[in-house]
Amino acid sequence: MSIRTRFAPSPTGFLHVGGIRTALFGWLLARQNGGQFVLRIEDTDKVREVEGSEQHIIESLKWLGLDWDEGPDKGGDHHPYRQSERLGIYKEWGQKLIDSGRAYADPYTPAQLEEFRNKAKQEKRPFLFRDHRPESPPAWDGSQPLRFKSEPKAYQWHDEVMGQLSTGPEVVDDFILIKSDGYPTYNFAHIVDDQLMGITHVIRSQEFLSSTPKFLNLYDALGIEWPKFATLPFVMGPDGKKKLSKRDGAKDILDYRREGYLPEALVSFLATLGWNDGTTQEVFTRDELIQKFKLDHVQKSGARFDEQRLLWMNGQIIRGMSIDELYEKIEQSDKGYWGHGRDADADYKKAVLGLVQDRLKFFAELDQLSEPFFAEPDENSVKELLISPPDKHLKGVPAEELSRILESVISKLEQSDFSEDDIRNRLNELLAELDTKPGVLFPVIRIAITGKSSSPEIFGTLRLLGKDKSLASLHRASALLDS
RNA sequence: GGCCCCUUCGUCUAGCGGUUCAGGACACUUGGUUCUCAUCCAAGAGAUCGCGGGUUCGAAUCCCGCAGGGGUCACCA
Numbered sequence: 001m002s003i004r005t006r007f008a009p010s011p012t013g014f015l016h017v018g019g020i021r022t023a024l025f026g027w028l029l030a031r032q033n034g035g036q037f038v039l040r041i042e043d044t045d046k047v048r049e050v051e052g053s054e055q056h057i058i059e060s061l062k063w064l065g066l067d068w069d070e071g072p073d074k075g076g077d078h079h080p081y082r083q084s085e086r087l088g089i090y091k092e093w094g095q096k097l098i099d100s101g102r103a104y105a106d107p108y109t110p111a112q113l114e115e116f117r118n119k120a121k122q123e124k125r126p127f128l129f130r131d132h133r134p135e136s137p138p139a140w141d142g143s144q145p146l147r148f149k150s151e152p153k154a155y156q157w158h159d160e161v162m163g164q165l166s167t168g169p170e171v172v173d174d175f176i177l178i179k180s181d182g183y184p185t186y187n188f189a190h191i192v193d194d195q196l197m198g199i200t201h202v203i204r205s206q207e208f209l210s211s212t213p214k215f216l217n218l219y220d221a222l223g224i225e226w227p228k229f230a231t232l233p234f235v236m237g238p239d240g241k242k243k244l245s246k247r248d249g250a251k252d253i254l255d256y257r258r259e260g261y262l263p264e265a266l267v268s269f270l271a272t273l274g275w276n277d278g279t280t281q282e283v284f285t286r287d288e289l290i291q292k293f294k295l296d297h298v299q300k301s302g303a304r305f306d307e308q309r310l311l312w313m314n315g316q317i318i319r320g321m322s323i324d325e326l327y328e329k330i331e332q333s334d335k336g337y338w339g340h341g342r343d344a345d346a347d348y349k350k351a352v353l354g355l356v357q358d359r360l361k362f363f364a365e366l367d368q369l370s371e372p373f374f375a376e377p378d379e380n381s382v383k384e385l386l387i388s389p390p391d392k393h394l395k396g397v398p399a400e401e402l403s404r405i406l407e408s409v410i411s412k413l414e415q416s417d418f419s420e421d422d423i424r425n426r427l428n429e430l431l432a433e434l435d436t437k438p439g440v441l442f443p444v445i446r447i448a449i450t451g452k453s454s455s456p457e458i459f460g461t462l463r464l465l466g467k468d469k470s471l472a473s474l475h476r477a478s479a480l481l482d483s
Numbered sequence: 484g485g486c487c488c489c490u491u492c493g494u495c496u497a498g499c500g501g502u503u504c505a506g507g508a509c510a511c512u513u514g515g516u517u518c519u520c521a522u523c524c525a526a527g528a529g530a531u532c533g534c535g536g537g538u539u540c541g542a543a544u545c546c547c548g549c550a551g552g553g554g555u556c557a558c559c560a
Contacts, residue, residue: 008560009560010559010560012559012560042560044559044560045559045560047559048559048560106558110558113557113558121484124484124485125484125485126484126485126486126556127556128556144558145558162488162489165487165488166487167486167487168486170485170486171485171486171487171555171556173556175557176557176558178558179558180558181558183558185557185558185559185560186559186560187560190560206488206489206553206554206555207554207555207560208554208555208560209487209488209554209555210486210487210488210554210555210556211555211556212487213486213487231488233488233489233553234553234554236553240494240552241552241553242553243553243554272495272496272508273495274495274496276495276496276497278497278498279497279507280497280506280507280508281507282495282507282508282509299495299496300488300489300490301488301489301490301553302489302552302553303494303495303496304494304495306494306495306509306510308494308509308510309494309495309508309509309510310509311509312508312509312510313509315521315522319522319523356521357522358521358522358523359520359521359522360521361521369520369521393518393519424517427517428517431517437517437518438517438518439517439518439519440518441518442517442518442519443518443519444518445518446518446519452519452520453519453520454519454520454521455519455520456519456520456521457518457519458518458519
């Protein structure tokens with residue numbers, strides 16, 4: 001039988017890395033077995049719904065390359081894929097349960113319920129709704145909540161990640177199937193839909209673990225065979241204590257796109273957050289993941305989300321690309337990353353990439369790193385950096401000395417054909433002639449031509465800037481020192 | 484509070500009874516790559532495997548307690 005998994009977010013805002021990882025694992029499982037991945041929107045809570053969420057979720061998944069075979073935007077054999085469009089189905093299934101004596105109308109008001117709860121609390125015993133089952137419940141007319149009539153028993157089941165699990169009958173209680181507004185609860189709707197949609201593996205995060213026995217009781221009442229369960233541990237926030245949440249500042253996954261992270265990096269990072277293939281491999285391509293991913297290698301404990309590691313992984317992938325690949329990626333993502341170089345010539349931009357690739361960790365840094373190649377150095381920065389240099393080699397070198405060095409550089413480079421080799425040779429000559437250290441000469445040149453205290457290596461930078469611009473900048477710096 | 488889950492370097496993890504006084508990666512420190520930042524390469528520091536009992540010739544690995552953390556007990560998902 002072919003594997004079918006689903007990702008079933010509720011449209012209550014954006015997706016963060018936690019949600020994406022759940023989607024990713026389901027997607028991987030489906031793809032590696034030639035199965036299907038279904039996207040279902042669980043929009044049964046009209047109060048919490050946030051407009052535009054569905055589109056946002058779809059965009060996030062698409063960006064990461066997690067494609068689905070059936071979903072609200074593309075249909076499928078089990079449509080519709082929005083729960084709000086399936087209300088008739090839930091009603092029908094609710095009726096089935098009433099008919100078989102496994103559901104009843106809940107006659108209590110919220111105030112009455114509250115009273116039951118308080119009383120239980122005072123008596124220091126757990127509250128169970130089934131202790132208050134009405135003797136002769138009213139006929140269900142849709143205005144009352146429809147409740148599941150549970151048959152408490154101890155359960156034992158297998159979880160693909162957590163292993164063997166068990167609980168006693170005390171956790172199985174009567175819960176609401178359909179709310180008084182006519183919408184089903186998650187507890188009911190997901191079971192009906194998973195069944196109807198032929199979902200074979202229910203992959204979800206840990207907060208549902210303790211509800212599972214209730215679900216099992218409902219599967220049994222409906223005569224449905226249990227699917228396989230895979231419960232994923234939480235992705236923890238930076239403090240390592242609590243699960244990552246929007247409340248505590250978890251970022252929208254599309255923020256990473258904005259900052260110029262690569263989907264390949266996010267996918268690899270998220271997959272290895274709580275999973276590994278047992279080797280020392282750290283970065284995986286999508287295809288490798290599809291091939292190697294195993295649910296039983298998933299960690300049981302929560303993993304902290306470490307943005308440092310993501311940054312490193314993104315840099316790794318950027319460095320692994322050819323210049324043409326890198327160029328295309330940036331063009332496709334957002335030309336705005338170029339900033340000052342937005343309108344420059346493609347070949348020139350590629351040459352710039354050749355120099356900055358090694359220090360580029362995410363695309364949003366590109367403007368800052370590449371600025372010297374597109375804009376004249378800022379005079380104030382040049383002045384500042386030469387007169388009170390943070391550079392340890394330059395510290396204490398008198399202005400007259402710097403001025404003298406700059407003039408020698410100018411006269412030396414005026415004779416150069418500005419090939420990289422020639423520049424190197426001539427500057428090496430100059431080092432010998434002036435009896436200065438590279439630690440002094442090179443920073444002076446760097447500051448003069450870039451206005452920055454750090455930049456790519458000096459010979460390549462000079463070559464790419466070209467003779468005219470380089471000399472002009474050197475002249476300007478020299479004049480600044482003299483003034 | 485009841486129930487359930489979890490517990491190896493700061494972080495992500497390898498490890499599934501012996502070849503491990505615990506291996507890799509991120510981060511950190513130091514050195515090298517004519518200069519900076521970065522990359523790359525080396526090296527270094529960093530975990531008495533939550534604690535206490537067992538079982539065993541032998542335990543991070545099996546069993547039992549305890550502690551700590553988390554989750555859940557909604558007409559939210």
